[in-house]
Amino acid sequence: MAEIVSLAEGVGRLVHDGDVVALEGFTHLIPHAAGQEIIRQRRRDLTLVRMTPDIVYDQLIGAGCARKLIFSWGGNPGVGSLHRFRDAVQNGWPVPLEIEEHSHAGMANRYVAGASGLPFAVLRGYSGTDLPKHTDTIKQITCPFTGEQLAAVPALNPDVSIIHAQRADRAGNVQIWGLVGVQKEAVLAAKRSLVTVEEVVDELEPVPGQLVLPSWAVTCVAEVPHGAHPSYAQGYYDRDNAYYEHWDSIGRKRDSFEDWLREKVFDRTDSEVTGK
Amino acid sequence: MAEIVSLAEGVGRLVHDGDVVALEGFTHLIPHAAGQEIIRQRRRDLTLVRMTPDIVYDQLIGAGCARKLIFSWGGNPGVGSLHRFRDAVQNGWPVPLEIEEHSHAGMANRYVAGASGLPFAVLRGYSGTDLPKHTDTIKQITCPFTGEQLAAVPALNPDVSIIHAQRADRAGNVQIWGLVGVQKEAVLAAKRSLVTVEEVVDELEPVPGQLVLPSWAVTCVAEVPHGAHPSYAQGYYDRDNAYYEHWDSIGRKRDSFEDWLREKVFDRTDSEVTGK
Amino acid sequence: MTATTEAQQTYTSDEMMSIAAARALGDGQRCFVGIGLPSTAANLARRTHAPDLVLIYESGTLGSKPDRLPASIGDGILAETADAVISVPEVFNYWLQPGRIDVGFLGAAQLDKFGNINTTVIGDDYANPKVRLPGAGGAPEIAASCREVFVVVRQSKRSFVDRVDFVTSVGHGSGKGDRERLGLRGAGPTLVITDLGILRPDPETSELVLSQLHEGVEVEQVREATGWDLKVSPDLSRTAPPSEAELATLRALKEAGK
């Protein structure tokens, strides 16, 4: 059964140096507050996994938490590049970043295999692209019935997956609605999981399009209102599109990024961080 | 876009002699009316596919529509045997019935592969059982990353899949809720599909737990109130448990079954059949 | 068959079986429930000592809390009272296969001395069976992937055989070590609960041995209802008879399920 903890406790207990860590949320419900808590706790040597490393991973990479990134699309959506990600890949700043690069279809299927207890997944993908030349987690497999050649990718089984959801009840059952992305698969594929939620409520009123993760499939739940900002939480708040633009000016230079880190991450009090 | 047709027209247009036909619905929303319409139209040599061939397939098999059954559990749930199915397997009456037998996990994954446009699916299954000795659509496959041995099963791609749902709108978008079984996969795996619905409405009011099949993923929709009886349609009517018991007395003997066929299937008028 | 408790309460051997099976389930466990006897036992457990037992049905429900016995594995009440309703492929792929379920609760038409289960055909010839049974359903993968398996089945020479005619679901294969060799991840059948007593696999050989006798049943009676030379555990014990609360709850459940 999921335990209800503070964000600091959840990250402290579940995320260790050197871990494989997935933060998921496809545009919607990106666990930004949890990402910043990992930075505050100065985790190092993480292998970060995420289909769309956007601002949340630009921050973790710029802060030097990661040694490797497994991903399929790294950009600031609607704005442009992730400057911290580019600085790490092109210049090794602040630490070198190894990359393992897939397509969305490949990453999604890697999580599906992980959630399914299978060692690999099969898809029609990558054929003719240059990705298999640089990514050794893409292989070929032959259909035992038709002889067709398909792509195989290994399961992703993160040490810990972190997602943000709208609500949990006091027993730790988690409720998500709107775009649900690959979050269920990320949680089920992981050895441990942390779900930050907008609120913990007495009863989960059913919502059309909802997905419920039973308490016993989750390790910890932390109440973190506004924990997805600047992304959005359907039913709670909208995407802060201006912040995505604003991030471009922060992330562009090492100086401005380090100022941001100090001011907005390291010098913030606990109560500012948790929003309570 | 799905076309809205009568049940007779839908079956007449989409189900041909010799077709591979799947009727799905896991206890809930079993398309009984459509099954009986196939009998009325005297289709022959069908390969019937269904995870749980229960009364609906006992009727089709007893009426001599099928030459082969692909399945994972054949019984009258909560009551006992399917006598027409047993008579066909053990005595070849009224025509011999070839069987291709899987487990639920295998069948579900065969539909998933079919819906996904893949030639096969991989699962942890069948190991140590006697099923692979008798079912040549179970093979082994080796994980290209770990070397592990797993089971592979070929995709199911029926010529036509038939399901029952609660509602469709006038554009042919289909709405299902409650236990959704493997119906989405069955429809998406098929070359053609027929969805019978309790009612066609102007607007599909969202319902928690709903699954929506867009009109363009369905071939035909037919309004057939009570089309799942004696199974149930959540939000419309309960399961007729007494009928399942009653079926045992009808199906047990060839005579009583043939009386039933004549009375309840062949001699019924169109208006009795469609419930309108 | 009936027996009598100290309180002179009369109960049937089927009731004893359901109650013994219910007792085997621990509170908070995740239990994959087959219909019939397993469903009765699991629902009884949830209403007695294991209120937080998580019931999972292959029709696609996680955490069903029915207030009566479901009439089928896909009874509407299972969906209406569930924490989550999911598709059938998801049940098998995301929840069963990765080993998230503690106990798989199965019935059997035939069971052999290594706990292998047959629900496919009676007779040696698959193509021309003496009796055609329903088939596998979810059982092979339940037996493979749950952390352990409990089998609930009435005991008779016809159903308890030396070697099943058809291995639908693997128990301990042909003995100790076979599950590992076959790549099966769960522990397999750790308990076989019958109307006469309880059998457990011998830790050395994995052969099922009689480890518990229900009240009023003698060893010889169980041997006579077994198609192999049944061994008896040196620690043979007696099942406590049903309590009044257990019996009352079971009967109320069955009454409400009618």
Place this chain on the structure above:
Amino acid sequence: MTATTEAQQTYTSDEMMSIAAARALGDGQRCFVGIGLPSTAANLARRTHAPDLVLIYESGTLGSKPDRLPASIGDGILAETADAVISVPEVFNYWLQPGRIDVGFLGAAQLDKFGNINTTVIGDDYANPKVRLPGAGGAPEIAASCREVFVVVRQSKRSFVDRVDFVTSVGHGSGKGDRERLGLRGAGPTLVITDLGILRPDPETSELVLSQLHEGVEVEQVREATGWDLKVSPDLSRTAPPSEAELATLRALKEAGK
């Protein structure tokens, strides 16, 4: 760059590009929409000649009907107005991979004469790129599996190259027949719509040739914006300039999307 219609309406070359791209979409088609230029064009088509165009976004929406331009591929308005919201694995596995989508609408950082797309790295050394681009996203499988692909991209010598530095998404590979050899099921890029005109693959060689010029653009101008020796179709035609209705609708969409 601006041009002038017969009605003396002024418009930008980007507006011409979006409008030309929108016109290419047929009513009722299922269109897998990338963000940016493709999304603008697809939404414009839905509000002009193709009201029943089905918009599919990789974030998990089937049949979105946004009343403004979505700010991102996962804008809430896409889910709120969709016929169905599904998981990301389902988008790729159940809807894209089996070939259910008519048109894949893609952008490109680099495009070569066979319509291959690079969105990964600029430069020859993957490990030490001159410029690190965002990467593949959904594009490789969109390019593989949609029945056909339309690319919308501004034309320049820098972006239109003889051979892309990295094949992120396959167009026509190294020429005619390559897609079949690679097992790619869709027809690949059938249209490349730029701010200058429209390129189509030559039916004999699959090399992109100039087949249409936007109003006010000359062939030489397009050649100068192309990094290979661009051939011109014998059937070269002129794009009709934007109608007042098209321009008004496009501008209202962009205004509402701010």
